[in-house]
Amino acid sequence: MEKISIKRELFRFTTIGSVDNGKSTLIGRLLYDSKAIYADQYNELENLKDKWQMQEINLAHLTDGLKKEREEGITIDVAYRYFSTPKRKFIIADSPGHLEYTKNMVTGSSNANAALILIDVQKGLDEQTKRHTIISSLLRIPHIIVCINKMDKVNYDKEYFEEVKQQYIDFSSKLRFSDVRFIPVSALKGDNIVKKSANMPWYEGSTLMYNLENMYFSSDKDLVNCRFPVQTVIENNDIKYIGGTIVGGVFKTGDEAVILPLNKIATIKKIILYNKEIKEAFVSMSVLMQLDVDYKIERGDMIARPNNKPQISNRIDAMICWFDENSDLDTFKDYFIMINNKTVNIKIEKVLYKLNIDTLHRITNFHNIKSNDIARIVIKAEENIFYDSYSKNRETGSFILIDKQSNNTVAAGMIR
Structure with a gap:
């Protein structure tokens, strides 16, 4: 048996995409084919198959861990899974695809090394996938793997793959991505997930697992600015x-x-x-x-370092995703900001615009900022805060806002 190193790197990735594009099935297939599930988990899948009189095991249930989402057949929260191979340890965040759960996607993707964006080859690039791609760009996720799924439904035809691939290239060219990879897959059948597909000899690239195990990401970390x-x-x-x-x-x-x-x-x-x-x-x-x-x-x-300090100011210009379902953003209200282990009382001085996630257009004439909205704001704090721009350092450039009365986390932010 191959000896597994105890010094394996930890690699975090998130799966995102539209509803029913096969995110949970893909992760289930990844876990199943890489032998990263236990016997009792497999037995549970068999029991569920018998209970619901399905023809084959539904691998999506390996990640759809909440009872409600299982019964409704959707993913409503971020489902985390941990597994390892001889090369790396992995944390998977299976994020929801629905518009009303944009905030869950932001939470699941905020510290990801890579994003797996799934596209149904029969549907092509839809509005939800565009929205998720834009959010991935805002979150500065360094690596994007576009899995064009359900190739078995189009008889593994290369032309369908190339058409959808070009749609994505045309759209994402407007965004800030330095590493985008495309893989034709069938999560249901296992093509190009862990093993190379015999059904697509025209595809000369690597499997999804090979990309996850060998993607170089050490240079994504800020090794220059000491913090x-x-x-x-x-x-x-x-x-x-x-x-x-x-x-x-x-x-x-x-x-x-x-x-x-x-x-x-x-x-x-x-x-x-x-x-x-x-x-x-x-x-x-x-x-x-x-x-x-x-x-x-x-x-x-x-x-x-004395000659390389972070920015120091009591005013911050940032993009936020509003989380709170019970109350909208209120510029007359006091909030706490938690950033770099520091908690400070703040007010939201002004809202510059709300972002149309589908088009990237800036909406300056809006009524409110509510749950799942993304907006650019200016924060005024009662004391100076140390920070870097999010593009420079994803750790020192991110924060959360907390409602002082309810103690709820109401927003996550990225400093410009």
Whole structure:
């Protein structure tokens, strides 16, 4: 048996697309063919097949985990699945395709390394797929895999694939994508999911699984701008350690660092990972740092480089997706912003426009901003906030808004 490395990379991807394009079936096929399900899961599928008198196992039920969505035959929330291969560990977010669940898609896709966009080869590029593609662009998802599904329904004809592929290329050329790949698949039959399809010898590319296992994504991380938002401060035997997760750059012992908002300079004396001292730490590593000077540091502060600081301001220009179904955006109301481990009282100073997700047109004459709407706003905070643009760093450039009265998360935002 092949030995599985314990140092496999974690790769996050989301599946998105229109209703009934086969997202859940594709993920079920991926799990099933890669032998990433347990015997009891397979037995449950068999039981469901008998219960509903189906001719074959419905692989979509591996991801449609909520009882209500199973009974209605749709995906209404983000269903997460975890699996691994000898090369990588994976987290899958199967996002809903309905317009009214745009917010769920934003949640499921916000930290994805790649997006799998499914298109029904018989339907072609529809409005929902255009909307999801635009949101993927807004979220700056680095890699897009377009799976043109249900090829078995058109007898695996290359011309159908090429026609839909060209539709997508023409549309997405207006958006900011650097890596778009196309794969003809049949999620139901398993063509080009894990194994190469014998039904499409004209397709010379790789399978979906090969792309997921071998896609290079390390360069997607911000390895230049050093950012360490302080999560906690621990004192042990009169030694102060600063804890958190590095979200940008590389920190080394002996480096000079600036502590914000104090704007004080210190030298990194030690970096601790899993109770062991290390010489350097980089993006995604959760570490403790000891500085050579004992400044008063607290949660929500940030450590950066003296010559490369984040932006510092009490006003933020951002795109938001409004989540709250019970209340619309209110410019007279106080909210909390949570960003980089810091919570600050804010007001939404103005709404510049609402985005038509289907056309990318800016709507300046609108009545309100309600659940699932995407809008550009200006936020005024009671104190300065440290941040980068979302295009520069997806971690330091993102935030959530919280209703102070209900304590509900009402929006997620991306700083321009």
